[in-house]
Amino acid sequence: MAEQKSEFEPKIVVYACNWCTYAATDLAGTSRMSYPPNVRIIRVMCSGRVDPQLVLQAFADGADGVIVAGCHPPADCHYIEGNYKAYRRFELFRKLLGAMGIEQERFRLEWISAAEASRWVQVVNEMVAQLKKLGPLKPNMEVRE
Amino acid sequence: MSEPRIGVYVCHCGFNIAGTVDVKKVVEFAKNLPNVVVAKEYVFMCSEPGQDLIKEDIKANNLNRIVVAACSPSLHEVTFRTAIKEAGLNKYLLEMANIREHCSWVHHDKEKATEKAKEIVRMAVAKARYLEPLEELEVGAETSALVLGGGIAGIRAALELANYGFHVYLVEKSPTIGGKAALIGYIDPQTKGAEVVSKMIDKIKECPRIQVLTNAELIQLGGFVGNYNAKIRINPRFVNERCTLCGECEEVCPVEVANEYNFGLSRRKAIFLPFANAYPPYYAIDYRVCVKCGECEKVCRFRAINLKEEAKILELKVGTLIVATGYDPYRPFKGEYGYGLHPNILTLFQLERLLDPDSPTKGELIIGGKIPKNIAFIQCVGSRNTTPGAKEYCSRMCCTTAINSAIKIKERYPNTNVYILYKDIMTYGSDETLYEEAGKKLVNFIKFEEKIPKVLITPEGLFIEVFEYTIQENIRIPVDAIVLSIGMLPPRDIEELIAVTRVSCGGEGFVREAHLKLAPVEAPTKGIFLAGCITGPKNILESIRMGSAAAAKAMALLSKGKITIEPMIAQVNEEKCSGCAICVGVCPYSAISIKTVNGDRIAHVEKALCMGCGTCSAACPSGAMQHLGFKDLQLLAQTRAVFGGEVHG
Numbered sequence: 121m122a123e124q125k126s127e128f129e130p131k132i133v134v135y136a137c138n139w140c141t142y143a144a145t146d147l148a149g150t151s152r153m154s155y156p157p158n159v160r161i162i163r164v165m166c167s168g169r170v171d172p173q174l175v176l177q178a179f180a181d182g183a184d185g186v187i188v189a190g191c192h193p194p195a196d197c198h199y200i201e202g203n204y205k206a207y208r209r210f211e212l213f214r215k216l217l218g219a220m221g222i223e224q225e226r227f228r229l230e231w232i233s234a235a236e237a238s239r240w241v242q243v244v245n246e247m248v249a250q251l252k253k254l255g256p257l258k259p260n261m262e263v264r265e
Numbered sequence: 266m267s268e269p270r271i272g273v274y275v276c277h278c279g280f281n282i283a284g285t286v287d288v289k290k291v292v293e294f295a296k297n298l299p300n301v302v303v304a305k306e307y308v309f310m311c312s313e314p315g316q317d318l319i320k321e322d323i324k325a326n327n328l329n330r331i332v333v334a335a336c337s338p339s340l341h342e343v344t345f346r347t348a349i350k351e352a353g354l355n356k357y358l359l360e361m362a363n364i365r366e367h368c369s370w371v372h373h374d375k376e377k378a379t380e381k382a383k384e385i386v387r388m389a390v391a392k393a394r395y396l397e398p399l400e401e402l403e404v405g406a407e408t409s410a411l412v413l414g415g416g417i418a419g420i421r422a423a424l425e426l427a428n429y430g431f432h433v434y435l436v437e438k439s440p441t442i443g444g445k446a447a448l449i450g451y452i453d454p455q456t457k458g459a460e461v462v463s464k465m466i467d468k469i470k471e472c473p474r475i476q477v478l479t480n481a482e483l484i485q486l487g488g489f490v491g492n493y494n495a496k497i498r499i500n501p502r503f504v505n506e507r508c509t510l511c512g513e514c515e516e517v518c519p520v521e522v523a524n525e526y527n528f529g530l531s532r533r534k535a536i537f538l539p540f541a542n543a544y545p546p547y548y549a550i551d552y553r554v555c556v557k558c559g560e561c562e563k564v565c566r567f568r569a570i571n572l573k574e575e576a577k578i579l580e581l582k583v584g585t586l587i588v589a590t591g592y593d594p595y596r597p598f599k600g601e602y603g604y605g606l607h608p609n610i611l612t613l614f615q616l617e618r619l620l621d622p623d624s625p626t627k628g629e630l631i632i633g634g635k636i637p638k639n640i641a642f643i644q645c646v647g648s649r650n651t652t653p654g655a656k657e658y659c660s661r662m663c664c665t666t667a668i669n670s671a672i673k674i675k676e677r678y679p680n681t682n683v684y685i686l687y688k689d690i691m692t693y694g695s696d697e698t699l700y701e702e703a704g705k706k707l708v709n710f711i712k713f714e715e716k717i718p719k720v721l722i723t724p725e726g727l728f729i730e731v732f733e734y735t736i737q738e739n740i741r742i743p744v745d746a747i748v749l750s751i752g753m754l755p756p757r758d759i760e761e762l763i764a765v766t767r768v769s770c771g772g773e774g775f776v777r778e779a780h781l782k783l784a785p786v787e788a789p790t791k792g793i794f795l796a797g798c799i800t801g802p803k804n805i806l807e808s809i810r811m812g813s814a815a816a817a818k819a820m821a822l823l824s825k826g827k828i829t830i831e832p833m834i835a836q837v838n839e840e841k842c843s844g845c846a847i848c849v850g851v852c853p854y855s856a857i858s859i860k861t862v863n864g865d866r867i868a869h870v871e872k873a874l875c876m877g878c879g880t881c882s883a884a885c886p887s888g889a890m891q892h893l894g895f896k897d898l899q900l901l902a903q904t905r906a907v908f909g910g911e912v913h914g
Contacts (some may be wrong), residue, residue, distance in 0.1 A: 133909070142339075146339060147335070148371055150308045152370055157371075157380075161367055162904060163338070164879065165892070166878035166879055168880035169878060169882060170883055171882070181908040183908070195769065195770070199853055200788070200853040201879050202878050205851055205880050205883075219517065231532075249375055
């Protein structure tokens with residue numbers, strides 16, 4: 121037990137779109153599901169709103185992992201195609217992470233619909249397990265504002 | 266704005282929060298956060314005493330930002346916004362910290378949950394420091410509506426709107442309104458499609474507020490909710506209201522094509538009357554096939570024909586748009602169940618048309634020159650199939666329509682044997698009684714599974730070979746006619762519709778509603794509503810209802826005469842904007858344009874078009890484009906606060 125307490129607890133910043141993923145995180149609550157307390161959720165209106173700069177800042181400040189989550193393609197997006205914008209941006213961004221010395225596994229782009237509370241819980245569980253395996257992020261970079 | 270003075274209010278939500286989170290510790294923690302002036306707890310913040318607590322504090326402590334740590338903003342953000350507004354604060358100076366759904370309800374370890382709750386509050390306070398007052402805007406709105414599509418859903422919507430007193434432009438692509446419902450023999454055993462449509466058309470004739478534009482297409486849609494500019498092209502009809510329907514022109518016309526109003530059962534001339542009750546009630550010349558020989562013009566004694574007529578462009582200002590452009594019947598490929606290889610193999614639409622009194626057989630079931638002794642329906646043709654061109658969905662109306670027709674055939678031709686070959690019967694709701702009735706009338710139901718029936722065209726006649734699922738045996742049925750129960754497809758020109766109106770396409774190729782349950786009948790773009798089969802297969806009753814529903818929503822919008830614009834939208838900092846136009850490309854609503862101001866290119870946001878997704882803001886390379894309520898600085902502050910950091914800006 122004592123060992124478990126000192127175990128590394130990763131911190132994950134989540135950018136969740138208001139209409140799908142944020143609603144799923146709410147549903148996980150109202151359904152009294154259970155998941156590890158490692159996530160900090162920031163609400164945005166659309167996954168297309170998430171600026172990669174924010175994600176980099178989160179890593180620079182000490183996030184061990186970041187999740188950007190929105191509505192399922194092709195057609196769940198409340199704003200027609202914001203999820204595609206996010207997809208385009210973050211698939212490229214993921215490649216850049218490696219170049220910065222951040223393991224690509226520390227970043228996830230997820231599609232979680234308003235009904236998929238269990239998917240949300242699964243993503244959190246997977247990410248926590250993954251990050252525990254990777255250990256804390258040792259930033260070797262500095263992001264200027 | 267002056268230095269932030271923040272009040273933090275932590276809710277117990279009975280035991281819902283306090284049972285897992287040590288609320289007192291959270292309050293103590295909040296007191297030491299920057300700019301926090303007061304931090305308090307209460308058993309139910311959303312209750313009246315809870316709200317009063319906040320209101321009193323705002324006045325007593327001169328608070329100018331409020332953080333409520335309680336449930337999800339989706340639940341009580343509006344409640345607390347209203348409360349702080351009542352205390353004289355701008356309602357957008359509120360931030361919710363979701364410590365119930367995101368914390369106390371999903372975690373069990375009190376210590377960890379309390380630590381997390383503290384951080385959630387810290388993030389909310391960090392964002393609150395940068396909140397700004399926002400104002401809702403109001404703009405005037407036109408009180409007229411454009412209904413696109415003159416089928417039964419569009420007609421219903423137009424009638425509802427006109428009855429309420431609004432002016433309606435009913436725009437129909439073909440030369441007559443009425444749609445496919447006007448051609449269908451029977452909607453149910455008692456009701457003829459043509460009758461229902463004729464009654465509705467009669468009402469349209471009486472109504473001065475409905476302007477029917479046939480042969481017309483929407484070619485451009487500009488503006489925004491309440492203030493749409495619609496450009497309509499009216500293709501020439503070449504025949505005017507002097508036409509008396511004498512029909513002499515038709516006799517002399519040398520051009521003959523398949524008659525789409527009879528689903529290809531007969532042929533028509535280039536000059537024709539679509540069907541008996543067509544409206545407007547005069548002939549039309551199909552401009553796509555007319556050879557302009559002038560014979561009709563010569564023979565017309567009423568000078569109703571003018572072959573020199575040209576297309577006209579009409580520009581309309583409307584407040585709202587209802588899209589009701591319908592569907593296309595599925596087109597079986599040649600040889601699919603023998604389709605196209607034998608004259609006695611028809612589609613369900615053709616059969617329905619045959620049973621209409623206005624049909625080439627005057628409503629009689631005459632196929633291949635005689636009344637069939639054995640007729641078989643094959644269900645799910647083009648629906649619930651994975652063959653190329655087919656759709657996986659159920660087309661909803663084909664089972665009931667086939668059974669309905671079967672009952673009618675049994676009533677009128679008792680000596681005809683009717684077979685219905687099906688996978689599953691989908692006569693949902695009260696239509697189930699039709700299924701029962703068909704059984705009583707001795708319609709033969711034959712079930713097949715994965716192995717689809719085979720149609721054999723032999724010198725001895727037509728046969729269907731099928732593995733009957735219930736008796737698990739191959740059977741061979743001699744038939745005189747076969748009806749393919751074809752489903753519904755998105756209309757062929759849906760791409761153009763999407764390009765012009767910016768409605769969005771759903772997974773199955775139809776147009777998508779903004780939200781099936783929370784925003785039904787609405788397109789994602791404000792002020793555009795949807796009705797009928799354009800959103801997917803529906804039966805006639807459902808289409809009528811959807812027409813009414815769309816009209817109700819349009820009325821709610823039009824009746825105010827003004828539009829309120831949500832303030833959480835994009836805003837340009839003109840000093841920073843370089844006019845690069847990256848934002849223009851990413852905006853899904855075409856809300857951004859580049860304008861030249863004093864010689865500088867600057868992005869301009871059309872406020873009423875902006876839906877507030879913030880994609881432009883994420884794409885802007887210079888930080889000039891800001892998403893109000895989710896500004897870069899606000900999200901950055903929230904992000905940094907996760908780790909106890911702050912921003913300075």
